Amino acid sequence: MLKLNKKSLIFFIFIIISHFNISIIYANDNLPTNNQSIENGEKLTLTKCIELALKNQPTLTASQAAMYAVQTTIEQAKSSYYPQISANGGYNRIASPVVSTGFLMVYNQFFAGASLNQLIYDFGHTSSYVDVAKSNYEASSASFNNNVTQAVFNVKQAYFNMAQAMRNLDVAEEAVKQFKQHLDQAEAFYKVGLKAKIDVTTAKVNFTNARLQLITAKDAIKIARVNLRKTIGIMEIKDFTIVDDLSINKYNLSLEDAIKEAIEIRPDLKAAKANTSAAQNSVKYNESNYYPTITGSANVNGYDYSMSSPSRTWTTWGASIGAQINFNIFNGFITKKQVEQAQLTLNSVRATEESIRQSVITDVEQAYLNLMDAFETIPEAELAVQEAKDNLDIVNGRYSTGLSSPIEVTDAEISYENAKLTHIKALTAYKLAEATIEKAIGIK
Numbered sequence: 001m002l003k004l005n006k007k008s009l010i011f012f013i014f015i016i017i018s019h020f021n022i023s024i025i026y027a028n029d030n031l032p033t034n035n036q037s038i039e040n041g042e043k044l045t046l047t048k049c050i051e052l053a054l055k056n057q058p059t060l061t062a063s064q065a066a067m068y069a070v071q072t073t074i075e076q077a078k079s080s081y082y083p084q085i086s087a088n089g090g091y092n093r094i095a096s097p098v099v100s101t102g103f104l105m106v107y108n109q110f111f112a113g114a115s116l117n118q119l120i121y122d123f124g125h126t127s128s129y130v131d132v133a134k135s136n137y138e139a140s141s142a143s144f145n146n147n148v149t150q151a152v153f154n155v156k157q158a159y160f161n162m163a164q165a166m167r168n169l170d171v172a173e174e175a176v177k178q179f180k181q182h183l184d185q186a187e188a189f190y191k192v193g194l195k196a197k198i199d200v201t202t203a204k205v206n207f208t209n210a211r212l213q214l215i216t217a218k219d220a221i222k223i224a225r226v227n228l229r230k231t232i233g234i235m236e237i238k239d240f241t242i243v244d245d246l247s248i249n250k251y252n253l254s255l256e257d258a259i260k261e262a263i264e265i266r267p268d269l270k271a272a273k274a275n276t277s278a279a280q281n282s283v284k285y286n287e288s289n290y291y292p293t294i295t296g297s298a299n300v301n302g303y304d305y306s307m308s309s310p311s312r313t314w315t316t317w318g319a320s321i322g323a324q325i326n327f328n329i330f331n332g333f334i335t336k337k338q339v340e341q342a343q344l345t346l347n348s349v350r351a352t353e354e355s356i357r358q359s360v361i362t363d364v365e366q367a368y369l370n371l372m373d374a375f376e377t378i379p380e381a382e383l384a385v386q387e388a389k390d391n392l393d394i395v396n397g398r399y400s401t402g403l404s405s406p407i408e409v410t411d412a413e414i415s416y417e418n419a420k421l422t423h424i425k426a427l428t429a430y431k432l433a434e435a436t437i438e439k440a441i442g443i444k
Contacts, residue, residue: 038237045243046159049232053155054148056233063147070133070140077133080126084117107307115299120323123291128284135278139271146267149444154231156435162224163244164428165217171420172210172217178413179207185399186406194402202406206413246427250375251434255368258441262364266442269360272353279346286342289335292327360440367437374430381423388412388419 038044038052054060089112096105119126183203189195228242229235253261263269302317328335395412398404 038240040239042240049155052232053151057151063144067140067144070137073133077130087114110304113301118296120294122293123288125288128281131281132278135274139274142267142271153439158228158231160428160431162228163246165220165224167424169217172214175417176210176214179210183207199406206410259364262360262441266360269356272356275349276353279349283342286338292325294325296323363440367440371433371437374433377426381426385419385423388416392416
């Protein structure tokens with residue numbers, strides 16, 4: 001018979017601790033650790049920014065870890081399918097008086113045992129619990145994907161805003177050059193007596209205002225860069241730029257197809273459907289408490305005795321095997337109320353799922369209409385730029401021949417500058433509308 005001495009106990013504890021450490025390492029290996037950075041002066045594409053965000057954004061790391069945590073509950077729920085094995089052991093020093101002799105008999109008792117319990121049938125109690133865990137994991141996974149979709153949208157929004165700021169800076173720099181030329185021209189005309197002093201003063205004011213707008217445009221880029229860094233999830237890097245990408249391609253997907261695709265892949269709707277499935281399985285899980293559970297068991301126990309005076313040793317052991325059926329006859333109506341609660345929760349999540357489905361349709365419709373409107377404004381904005389440019393060329397020509405006033409030149413230059421800014425805004429609005437409908441559909 002096995003004696004549970006100190007070495008055996010230490011070895012048993014070591015096995016338990018080693019298994020626990022292996023489990024911890026395995027769990028940690030599932031967590032994302034792919035952090036990447038940006039080199040100083042690096043020029044980033046939109047695709048690169050999205051890749052960096054997916055690897056570095058803390059909100060996604062937290063959401064992914066939460067998803068993995070929910071995933072472990074599936075195996076926890078399945079644990080009832082497997083045998084439950086336990087072992088016990090110990091030592092007693094026993095003193096027993098012998099009535100016939102009046103002496104005290106002292107002996108050592110070492111004992112060890114093992115038991116096994118196996119679920120045979122529980123009328124769907126465990127399987128429903130497993131299904132609940134699986135549905136909860138599906139909901140958590142869909143929630144993670146929804147966070148990914150939101151993170152991608154945030155990157156696109158910050159990226160296109162920075163692209164807009166960069167183009168606005170180009171316009172501001174061009175305006176400074178134009179007003180500097182007007183100032184030089186006005187001063188030259190004034191020196192030869194062709195223009196009055198007021199022309200020079202007006203040109204200086206315009207030049208100063210243009211430089212102030214240039215400062216504002218530079219500050220806007222700095223702010224846009226900070227916002228983009230935040231959406232990427234890397235705040236340490238200070239100096240980087242992006243590829244200017246405001247190219248326009250018409251969105252060919254019809255509204256009906258967009259709605260159909262959104263209902264199929266939208267992550268928050270998937271999460272709602274998974275929550276509904278979990279609620280349905282929760283009803284089955286609670287209803288199974290009305291039925292009995294059948295389990296089997298096996299036990300083995302051994303005792304090893306030793307006595308020094310008189311010297312004697314002996315061993316006893318025993319084993320048993322059996323099956324049990326447990327049936328809860330009355331538990332104060334708790335099962336009934338648990339089933340009612342589960343059913344009411346199911347009704348609630350079903351309504352929530354329908355509400356989200358309707359919101360998905362509304363989101364797609366609004367985003368689609370905004371996209372179409374944004375696309376239609378671009379040709380008009382381009383035409384306005386061309387007309388403003390033609391008008392500026394005419395006014396500059398007239399001013400150089402003395403037929404136009406500095407006010408006309410100022411108005412023409414400002415109109416041209418505003419037209420270019422409006423065109424840039426229209427391009428950005430389309431790109432943002434395109435990102436919005438992709439988010440509304442659920443495209444990552």
